[in-house]
Amino acid sequence: MVNSIALIGGTHGNETSGIQLIRNWQDFGLPTRFDELNVSLNIANQAAIDANVRFIDEDLNRQFTFERLATPNNAKEALLAQTLNQKFGPKGESNTDFVIDIHNTTSAMGATLIILEADEFHISLARYVKHQMPEANILLEDEKPYLEHAYLCTTGKRGVMIEVGGQPQGVLREDVYLLTEAMAEAVLDFCVAFNNGTLATVQLPECEVFRLGENITFPLDEAGKRTAMIHHALQDKDFEPLLPGMPIFRTFDGHDITWQGESTTYPHFINEAAYFKLDVAFATAQRIVL
Ligand SMILES: [Zn+2]
Numbered sequence: 001m002v003n004s005i006a007l008i009g010g011t012h013g014n015e016t017s018g019i020q021l022i023r024n025w026q027d028f029g030l031p032t033r034f035d036e037l038n039v040s041l042n043i044a045n046q047a048a049i050d051a052n053v054r055f056i057d058e059d060l061n062r063q064f065t066f067e068r069l070a071t072p073n074n075a076k077e078a079l080l081a082q083t084l085n086q087k088f089g090p091k092g093e094s095n096t097d098f099v100i101d102i103h104n105t106t107s108a109m110g111a112t113l114i115i116l117e118a119d120e121f122h123i124s125l126a127r128y129v130k131h132q133m134p135e136a137n138i139l140l141e142d143e144k145p146y147l148e149h150a151y152l153c154t155t156g157k158r159g160v161m162i163e164v165g166g167q168p169q170g171v172l173r174e175d176v177y178l179l180t181e182a183m184a185e186a187v188l189d190f191c192v193a194f195n196n197g198t199l200a201t202v203q204l205p206e207c208e209v210f211r212l213g214e215n216i217t218f219p220l221d222e223a224g225k226r227t228a229m230i231h232h233a234l235q236d237k238d239f240e241p242l243l244p245g246m247p248i249f250r251t252f253d254g255h256d257i258t259w260q261g262e263s264t265t266y267p268h269f270i271n272e273a274a275y276f277k278l279d280v281a282f283a284t285a286q287r288i289v290l
Pocket residue numbers: 011012015102103104
């Protein structure tokens with residue numbers, strides 16, 4: 001059973017869709033078909049929201065490893081993580097069955113459900129969401145065990161992220177908001193079906209899943225300055241096949257840099273604004289079926 005569910009917005013203060021969805025559901029109520037669920041509606045980082053920034057001192061969504069939780073520094077988000085871990089966790093011995101954390105990306109990723117495990121529960125969830133919302137993308141980040149992730153959602157016994165874009169930081173776009181709402185409702189509909197045991201009676205078709213590969217960084221010169229930008233042929237092509245030889249960067253002196261991978265990959269988080277300081281250009285993924 002999924003008895004306790006925490007829905008969270010505002011983990012990043014300038015990702016407005018989840019913040020607005022939480023506020024609207026607080027003001028107007030959840031759709032009544034979710035009355036049987038025990039859902040708490042939460043805003044994670046009010047100070048960052050007030051400042052309209054991703055975070056004040058440090059990225060809140062990178063604070064939730066056991067190591068960081070055990071030895072917090074004085075950063076505002078490190079201290080906030082302690083409070084949130086008590087509220088939703090504690091991680092590893094959690095009181096919350098399912099944490100659903102809502103984010104935006106500036107990349108054209110549409111409505112993406114990020115799952116961190118490919119066990120029976122999450123495969124059923126992925127299939128259900130994809131069935132209810134065919135335009136959804138499923139991203140699997142299982143490159144490390146669930147509890148080793150630094151994400152806020154890992155304070156729950158289970159945790160997922162809803163990641164919707166492209167939307168500029170601090171901006172609320174209606175189309176992106178509606179996708180966010182539809183995906184959050186699809187995840188909650190799954191919880192209802194899971195609890196009622198009705199999932200076992202329907203055979204959900206297998207679905208396409210993108211499994212995270214690696215981060216690709218921008219080309220830099222010896223001084224660490226970028227020498228290229230995302231190629232227009234790649235921009236906004238999140239989750240579309242990228243074949244060896246296709247252009248990925250355009251250098252500032254006018255040359256194309258092509259994808260040199262051995263096989264087709266599925267880029268995402270292309271030109272994500274929040275990864276600017278990390279010089280991450282995009283992430284790769286393998287297409288699998290689960
Ligand atoms: Zn975010």
